[in-house]
Amino acid sequence: MRHNTSIDSFYNREYIHKPIMWREIIEYMERSVFKGDGVVVDCTLGEGGHSEIFLNYFKNIRVIGFERDPQILERAEARLSVFGDRFKSINDNFSSMGDRLSGETVNYILYDFGISSFHFDASGRGFSFAGNEKLDMSLDGTGLTAWDVVNKYSEGELRRIFREYGEEKWFPKIAKVIVEKRTESPIETTEELAEIVLRAIPKKFHVKNIHPATRIFQALRIEVNGELEAIKDGLLSGFNVLGENGIMMAMSFHSLEDRIAKRFFKRMSDGCLCGNDGKHCFCSGKPYGEILTRKPLMALEDEVAWNSRSRSAKLRVLRKTRDLDGEYR
Numbered sequence: 001m002r003h004n005t006s007i008d009s010f011y012n013r014e015y016i017h018k019p020i021m022w023r024e025i026i027e028y029m030e031r032s033v034f035k036g037d038g039v040v041v042d043c044t045l046g047e048g049g050h051s052e053i054f055l056n057y058f059k060n061i062r063v064i065g066f067e068r069d070p071q072i073l074e075r076a077e078a079r080l081s082v083f084g085d086r087f088k089s090i091n092d093n094f095s096s097m098g099d100r101l102s103g104e105t106v107n108y109i110l111y112d113f114g115i116s117s118f119h120f121d122a123s124g125r126g127f128s129f130a131g132n133e134k135l136d137m138s139l140d141g142t143g144l145t146a147w148d149v150v151n152k153y154s155e156g157e158l159r160r161i162f163r164e165y166g167e168e169k170w171f172p173k174i175a176k177v178i179v180e181k182r183t184e185s186p187i188e189t190t191e192e193l194a195e196i197v198l199r200a201i202p203k204k205f206h207v208k209n210i211h212p213a214t215r216i217f218q219a220l221r222i223e224v225n226g227e228l229e230a231i232k233d234g235l236l237s238g239f240n241v242l243g244e245n246g247i248m249m250a251m252s253f254h255s256l257e258d259r260i261a262k263r264f265f266k267r268m269s270d271g272c273l274c275g276n277d278g279k280h281c282f283c284s285g286k287p288y289g290e291i292l293t294r295k296p297l298m299a300l301e302d303e304v305a306w307n308s309r310s311r312s313a314k315l316r317v318l319r320k321t322r323d324l325d326g327e328y329r
């Protein structure tokens with residue numbers, strides 16, 4: 001199933017981020033039993049790109065948007081205020097959905113994991129090594145920063161996050177060089193850090209068109225914002241607030257995010273949650289959802305040509321068939 005509308009037909013040039021795979025997303029919403037009516041929770045509002053499309057495309061939809069970052073949330077609120085009470089924003093982590101949405105009947109949930117093009121290109125908070133910015137990377141400014149991680153974590157802790165969250169095979173060398181450098185003076189900026197990583201990896205192992213610091217910056221961002229924990233908790237909260245036949249759409253951009261979504265969807269669609277399949281099963285043994293994307297969907301060629309950031313996107317969709325009834329642990 002693919003939507004045949006031109007990829008830039010809803011594009012709003014005043015905003016930096018181009019909403020990814022929106023044609024596929026609205027097609028799943030249209031094909032659901034709710035046919036695009038009802039309530040959608042946009043868990044990762046960002047600049048409001050997907051939400052603006054939902055509100056324009058589906059005349060009877062309401063959107064509730066979660067966003068951790070108050071700076072980008074202001075942009076989305078300004079953009080979507082024209083829709084009046086069809087749009088409501090919540091400045092919070094989507095993992096708190098259960099507490100924040102009691103009493104709402106939710107028909108669709110969208111997760112567009114990670115950070116926005118606005119963060120990389122315009123936030124000035126050190127998400128990208130393209131400029132020279134202070135090492136921050138915090139989405140909600142509530143505590144830890146990339147500066148703290150780079151300058152205060154032990155070599156062992158740095159090795160762990162570079163290996164686990166960056167899947168970087170040069171993790172021991174990079175951690176060692178960072179610790180050596182910071183004993184001379186603290187590492188203050190993205191440019192300094194990118195240069196250190198660049199020098200730590202021998203030139204013959206540099207991959208064409210990919211900056212050697214890419215994985216390290218990803219690892220820092222995940223650590224600073226507890227991104228993977230939020231995804232795990234957020235998928236479960238989302239499932240619980242979704243009504244029967246509701247559609248859950250999870251879009252990921254790297255294997256760590258996708259693995260969590262894939263496992264969660266599989267678990268919801270498997271018959272047994274207690275892990276004792278067969279005659280020893282002590283849960284009800286019936287599935288809680290149906291996976292609608294046997295394989296994850298990828299952006300079509302015209303979208304990748306229009307927006308290279310869509311190249312790594314993977315979209316998984318699940319239909320909820322019944323509540324968890326407290327059986328999930």
Ligand SMILES: C[S@@+](CC[C@H](N)C(=O)[O-])C[C@H]1O[C@@H](n2cnc3c(N)ncnc32)[C@H](O)[C@@H]1O
Pocket residue numbers: 017018019020043044045046047048049050051066067068069072092093094095112113114115116117139230231234
């Ligand atoms: C890829 S962007 C979303 C772009 C958006 N769909 C659009 O079309 O403009 C992801 C957004 O989710 C936010 N975010 C990331 N993790 C979050 C979390 N756990 N709770 C709430 N917002 C989160 C980020 O700050 C970022 O603005």
